[in-house]
Amino acid sequence: MPRLLTAIMNQGQSEEEVQEWLDYNIMGSINTNLPVFPIIMYSVG
Numbered sequence: 001m002p003r004l005l006t007a008i009m010n011q012g013q014s015e016e017e018v019q020e021w022l023d024y025n026i027m028g029s030i031n032t033n034l035p036v037f038p039i040i041m042y043s044v045g
Helices: 003-007 017-024
Strands: none
Touching: 003 017
16 A cells, blocks of 8 residues: 555555545646656555
């Protein structure tokens, strides 16, 4: 499970609520026309 997801879940939200929040607030804000945007990394293994 990604650390960002885990960190937000530790504040008392369900996995579904956190995923919805991330999709809207993080992934939805990515504009590929800008030179800088958030990078979401997943741990392998």
